[in-house]
Amino acid sequence: MNACPKEAISISYDINGLMLPKIDQEKCVNCGLCTRTCPVNITVEKKAPLKAYAAWNLDDKKHALSSSGGLARAMYDYAIDNGGVCYGTRFDENLDLRIVRADKREEIEEFQSSKYVQAIVGDSFKQAEDDLKMGLLVVYVGTPCQIAGLKNYLKKDYDNLITADLICHGVPSIKYLHEHVEHLEKKIGKKADNVKFRGVYNFKMSLFNKGELIYCKDRWQDTYFTGFLESLFYRPNCYECSYACPERVSDITLGDFWGIGKEKTFNSPKVNGVSVVLPLTEKGLDFIEKMKDKLYLEERSVSEAVNGNDQLNRPSRLHANTSRFIEMYHENGFEKAAFESIKEDMKKNQAKKRKSDRLHLQAKVKWKIVNTFRKITGRGVK
Numbered sequence: 001m002n003a004c005p006k007e008a009i010s011i012s013y014d015i016n017g018l019m020l021p022k023i024d025q026e027k028c029v030n031c032g033l034c035t036r037t038c039p040v041n042i043t044v045e046k047k048a049p050l051k052a053y054a055a056w057n058l059d060d061k062k063h064a065l066s067s068s069g070g071l072a073r074a075m076y077d078y079a080i081d082n083g084g085v086c087y088g089t090r091f092d093e094n095l096d097l098r099i100v101r102a103d104k105r106e107e108i109e110e111f112q113s114s115k116y117v118q119a120i121v122g123d124s125f126k127q128a129e130d131d132l133k134m135g136l137l138v139v140y141v142g143t144p145c146q147i148a149g150l151k152n153y154l155k156k157d158y159d160n161l162i163t164a165d166l167i168c169h170g171v172p173s174i175k176y177l178h179e180h181v182e183h184l185e186k187k188i189g190k191k192a193d194n195v196k197f198r199g200v201y202n203f204k205m206s207l208f209n210k211g212e213l214i215y216c217k218d219r220w221q222d223t224y225f226t227g228f229l230e231s232l233f234y235r236p237n238c239y240e241c242s243y244a245c246p247e248r249v250s251d252i253t254l255g256d257f258w259g260i261g262k263e264k265t266f267n268s269p270k271v272n273g274v275s276v277v278l279p280l281t282e283k284g285l286d287f288i289e290k291m292k293d294k295l296y297l298e299e300r301s302v303s304e305a306v307n308g309n310d311q312l313n314r315p316s317r318l319h320a321n322t323s324r325f326i327e328m329y330h331e332n333g334f335e336k337a338a339f340e341s342i343k344e345d346m347k348k349n350q351a352k353k354r355k356s357d358r359l360h361l362q363a364k365v366k367w368k369i370v371n372t373f374r375k376i377t378g379r380g381v382k
């Protein structure tokens with residue numbers, strides 16, 4: 001859509017609710033630019049990580065509003081501090097998730113936190129190109145396919161462009177999220193104007209109305225969130241994603257550091273909210289260096305980062321009930337289709353969560369008793 005010189009492409013939705021480009025044949029001159037820009041047709045050059053870091057934002061408030069380490073926020077802050085512009089995601093008034101431009105600090109807060117749904121790129125590639133040509137520092141964060149689309153669109157590298165791609169499970173259609181939110185709104189009797197999926201390593205589906213929390217459920221108690229995490233309903237191309245591998249398309253890759261401590265002990269003061277940061281280019285490495293006074297940064301091995309994170313190795317696998325979900329979706333809509341296809345996973349994961357919460361609580365109580373005994377007696381306890 002961004003590449004078309006005749007503005008012949010618009011975005012529409014197919015019967016499965018998937019966002020697809022629609023070409024107006026009256027306007028189309030068959031120049032082929034769209035197929036040469038599409039990141040699924042033309043794969044962008046990928047590079048192996050130069051290094052791997054475990055990292056988080058040293059500003060506790062900014063860190064707490066993020067999904068893992070608050071690294072995206074640190075990148076945006078650097079851009080704003082240096083007169084640059086930022087591209088990130090924000091829900092609009094219709095709860096459509098859009099990649100938009102921001103050049104003020106107060107605008108970038110909304111970009112923080114992962115939104116587990118496909119974002120609409122809109123004309124953000126065109127806007128970013130205008131900013132780049134004006135010589136502004138541009139920080140553009142998105143999924144690997146979005147960054148690949150941007151690179152294919154720009155056709156050349158710019159010294160003033162810093163891209164970061166997210167390690168990505170896959171994205172569902174915004175239609176599914178809309179139907180789910182409408183279902184919840186009917187139950188609650190209130191309209192939602194914002195959706196949140198995560199705090200720091202805290203996976204909860206939350207709905208808000210003018211800042212008031214009107215719904216909050218653990219990931220395994222919510223049909224949409226469980227369906228997302230269990231790979232039930234991504235776009236079909238996500239299951240064959242050529243970007244879900246250790247070699248990456250941008251300057252920096254950001255994700256959760258799931259495998260931390262598996263190769264070498266991690267003596268960190270934080271157990272939660274640790275991001276994996278992979279510089280792929282010298283520009284990316286240099287940018288991390290520029291942000292370093294704002295970050296806790298510890299070099300780890302690339303193999304520890306890659307081995308601990310499935311989506312740095314392969315695309316998500318299709319759920320056994322995906323075809324069933326699609327069939328039911330046509331007949332019954334999202335809520336019933338998702339619930340019937342995912343209810344066993346919800347039960348299983350809730351049982352697992354109860355067990356891990358119990359073990360966590362037991363460990364906490366034991367630790368408290370031992371510590372109290374130590375304080376009273378002055379003796380160590382085994």
Ligand SMILES: Cc1cc2nc3c(=O)[nH]c(=O)nc-3n(C[C@H](O)[C@H](O)[C@H](O)COP(=O)(O)OP(=O)(O)OC[C@H]3O[C@@H](n4cnc5c(N)ncnc54)[C@H](O)[C@@H]3O)c2cc1C
Pocket residue numbers: 065066067068069070071072073087088089090097111112113114115116117118119141142143166167168169170171254255256257258275276309311
């Ligand atoms: C759909 C999706 C799937 C993910 N899957 C994994 C995974 O399997 N493994 C893993 O390690 N990490 C995954 N992540 C990345 C992870 O959730 C964090 O975003 C990442 O660790 C960066 O955290 P942060 O604290 O630096 O940034 P945050 O404060 O979380 O900011 C996130 C940045 O991502 C952008 N963003 C948020 N949602 C979207 C979206 N839907 N599309 C495009 N850009 C978006 C925001 O605009 C912002 O720039 C996923 C993220 C998304 C959006």
